[in-house]
Amino acid sequence: MLNKNLMNILEKIIAYKKTEVAEKSSLVPTKLLEKSIYFDSQVVSMKKYIKRPDKTGIIAEFKRKSPSKGDINTNASVETVTIGYMQAGASALSILTDKEFFGGKNEDLSLARKFNFCPILRKDFIVDEYQIIEAKSIGADCILLIAAALEPKRLKELAAFAHGLGLEVLMEVHDSKELDKSLNEHLDLVGVNNRSLKSFEVSLDTSFGLVERIPSEFLKISESGISHPGTLYELRKAGFDGFLIGENFMKSSRPHQVALNFMNAYRKILKEVGLVQEK
Numbered sequence: 536m537l538n539k540n541l542m543n544i545l546e547k548i549i550a551y552k553k554t555e556v557a558e559k560s561s562l563v564p565t566k567l568l569e570k571s572i573y574f575d576s577q578v579v580s581m582k583k584y585i586k587r588p589d590k591t592g593i594i595a596e597f598k599r600k601s602p603s604k605g606d607i608n609t610n611a612s613v614e615t616v617t618i619g620y621m622q623a624g625a626s627a628l629s630i631l632t633d634k635e636f637f638g639g640k641n642e643d644l645s646l647a648r649k650f651n652f653c654p655i656l657r658k659d660f661i662v663d664e665y666q667i668i669e670a671k672s673i674g675a676d677c678i679l680l681i682a683a684a685l686e687p688k689r690l691k692e693l694a695a696f697a698h699g700l701g702l703e704v705l706m707e708v709h710d711s712k713e714l715d716k717s718l719n720e721h722l723d724l725v726g727v728n729n730r731s732l733k734s735f736e737v738s739l740d741t742s743f744g745l746v747e748r749i750p751s752e753f754l755k756i757s758e759s760g761i762s763h764p765g766t767l768y769e770l771r772k773a774g775f776d777g778f779l780i781g782e783n784f785m786k787s788s789r790p791h792q793v794a795l796n797f798m799n800a801y802r803k804i805l806k807e808v809g810l811v812q813e814k
């Protein structure tokens with residue numbers, strides 16, 4: 536029984552999202568969302584920031600809880616943590632906006648937007664154009680599309696829609712089948728999730744095994760389960776441009792401090808091997 540529940544978590548989330556979107560869109564029409572001050576503002580490019588030589592390539596995530604880990608940090612301040620992440624040398628922020636399963640909210644992203652000039656990824660389960668308009672209206676620069684949750688044709692439509700609003704798109708895959716069938720020209724970054732959203736199992740081998748299959752026009756991001764600076768160096772050597780890290784920082788009562796120590800240790804490794812990171 537337990538196993539069956541775990542197997543179905545992604546399906547559960549997606550089913551929930553569909554009802555959530557139906558409810559929200561009847562309460563707050565897109566016309567209203569389009570009135571947001573963020574609707575006309577310029578997107579900060581995640582693609583550019585990931586490649587900046589004065590940054591670490593880390594997309595630092597603000598995550599209060601998750602279905603796989605339960606409560607991670609329910610008291611953290613968006614303002615303190617996100618400013619600290621960026622000062623430590625992160626290239627971008629990822630903000631969970633799903634409330635039901637991850638304890639996030641749209642206001643978390645808007646608050647991060649208010650205090651930081653950097654690319655912000657809206658981390659949620661997108662199944663509808665409404666959520667993309669909403670992402671833009673709360674101040675996001677980039678959206679996540681999960682290959683395991685969308686038919687390739689639908690994923691491509693949503694990616695094209697996001698591009699139409701000027702947003703960048705990170706597509707997440709977990710295996711070569713998902714990757715091969717879902718690649719399309721409306722993606723900017725391809726993320727390999729080391730954690731299966733179906734079984735919660737985490738293995739960095741997922742990243743090492745898939746990196747060479749990702750075409751060179753997309754930036755390559757390794758996601759989840761990263762807890763050592765040395766791993767970043769290995770992933771970078773293998774061809775990854777960016778690294779999405781959440782729990783390893785958020786599980787501390789001072790996530791920004793852990794992030795700073797982590798990034799300093801990473802810069803030290805780069806220096807030792809002659810790859811100097813500008814500060």
Ligand SMILES: O=P(O)(O)OC[C@@H](O)[C@@H](O)c1c[nH]c2ccccc12
Nearest residue numbers: 728758759760761779780781782783
């Ligand atoms: O906390 P971690 O293991 O460092 O992982 C961060 C991020 O990759 C993870 O939160 C994530 C990756 N893909 C997702 C999709 C939805 C929700 C969350 C995620």
